[in-house]
Amino acid sequence: MLIFLSKQFILILKGAAMGGANVIPGVSGGTIAFITGIYEELINTLKSFNFKALKLLLKLNFKELHRHLNLNFTLSIGIGIAISVFSIAKLLEFLFENHPILISSYFFGLILASIYYIGKFVEKWNLFSVTSLIIGFTIALIVAFIPPSLPIEQKDIHPIVIILYGIIGSTGMLLPGFSGSYILLVIGVYELMIKALNDMFNTMQDFLFMIYFLSGTAIGLVGFSFILSWILKIYKNITIALLTGFVAGSLLTIWPWKIETENTFIRKIPEISFDLTYACLSIFLGLITITLFEKIASVKKK
Numbered sequence: 001m002l003i004f005l006s007k008q009f010i011l012i013l014k015g016a017a018m019g020g021a022n023v024i025p026g027v028s029g030g031t032i033a034f035i036t037g038i039y040e041e042l043i044n045t046l047k048s049f050n051f052k053a054l055k056l057l058l059k060l061n062f063k064e065l066h067r068h069l070n071l072n073f074t075l076s077i078g079i080g081i082a083i084s085v086f087s088i089a090k091l092l093e094f095l096f097e098n099h100p101i102l103i104s105s106y107f108f109g110l111i112l113a114s115i116y117y118i119g120k121f122v123e124k125w126n127l128f129s130v131t132s133l134i135i136g137f138t139i140a141l142i143v144a145f146i147p148p149s150l151p152i153e154q155k156d157i158h159p160i161v162i163i164l165y166g167i168i169g170s171t172g173m174l175l176p177g178f179s180g181s182y183i184l185l186v187i188g189v190y191e192l193m194i195k196a197l198n199d200m201f202n203t204m205q206d207f208l209f210m211i212y213f214l215s216g217t218a219i220g221l222v223g224f225s226f227i228l229s230w231i232l233k234i235y236k237n238i239t240i241a242l243l244t245g246f247v248a249g250s251l252l253t254i255w256p257w258k259i260e261t262e263n264t265f266i267r268k269i270p271e272i273s274f275d276l277t278y279a280c281l282s283i284f285l286g287l288i289t290i291t292l293f294e295k296i297a298s299v300k301k302k
Contacts, residue, residue: 008076014038015080022172023085023181023194024096027107027254031176031247035117035290040232042077043174045070046225090198104256105279109286111177111251117290118176119244122237129241136242140177140249146186157189159212165189166216167223174224177246182253 014036018029033039048069056065065071095103122129157165165184172180184190193213196206231239256279258267270276 008072011038011073011076012080012083015077016084017080018077018173019081019084021107021110022081022169024103024107024179024254027111027172027181028175028177028179028247028250029081029173030178030243031111031114031118033173034121034176034243035114038073038077039176041070041073043225043229043232045074046174046221047229049222085197101256101275101279102282104254105282106286106289107254108251108256109283109288110290111247111254111286112283113287113290114176115244115248118240118247121240122244124237125241128238132238132241133245133248136177136245137249138245140246141252143178143182143186144249144252157192157209159208162209162212163216163219165193166213166218167220168216169193169213170217170220170224173217173221174228175246176243177248177250179250179253 014032017032017036021027021032022029030039033042053065053068056062056068165187168183168187169180171178171183181190184193192209196209196213199206200210201207228239252267255267257270270279
């Protein structure tokens with residue numbers, strides 16, 4: 001019983017890490033899932049939300065449904081994400097507003113370490129895998145240079161469009177190095193999403209916005225899981241190399257020393273100061289965090 005509770009608690013922590021990462025532009029929850037050793041199980045679990053699950057539900061065969069949907073895993077990860085999104089996310093928002101360089105440096109360290117831990121899953125480096133790595137890196141760089149749009153007003157958005165935004169946002173939960181939050185920032189809906197998230201229990205308008213958005217997220221997660229599962233099964237080596245490229249290219253997106261203007265992000269080289277020392281320590285802390293996550297995942301596999 002204690003072992004079961006310990007396993008579920010660790011899964012909740014991993015879900016919380018994923019949830020917090022998904023809220024931050026430039027950081028991918030998929031990256032966290034990959035380096036903590038739950039990525040493939042997450043993909044396969046999401047894929048199990050299919051017609052078979054519906055049939056089991058209609059037959060009231062809850063025991064088989066529980067097994068089919070891997071509910072111990074699903075609920076633990078879901079609880080962790082929910083706790084993070086509705087609590088840690090507010091803390092992260094506060095840190096980004098008041099200590100942007102330090103928190104960005106920490107996530108920079110997370111992503112930097114992730115390049116190695118994801119890349120080592122590439123079983124064979126050849127022309128195809130290297131090309132895939134370069135393509136992923138290039139795509140991530142292109143995304144990093146896309147200028148942010150002006151924030152969109154909630155009253156101007158149709159519910160179907162909000163659902164589409166949710167589908168876009170779900171990409172960061174499944175694609176390592178591909179930040180759904182950053183894409184939402186680029187298209188001008190990120191601030192609106194954060195506001196609706198924080199106020200969803202205060203106003204009906206924000207509540208409905210989040211219902212539509214979360215519906216799109218659920219659709220995106222299940223839909224992408226089928227695609228990714230198929231790709232990983234047939235082209236696993238090339239796909240992981242591509243994801244490694246995504247992660248490496250996303251370093252530019254989360255680069256701590258940048259200034260946001262109306263048209264673009266201006267990235268600069270930091271000046272030597274005490275602030276730089278603190279930022280480097282924060283990067284080191286991020287590196288250590290990922291290393292610990294990877295060690296925990298390795299122990300669980302054994």
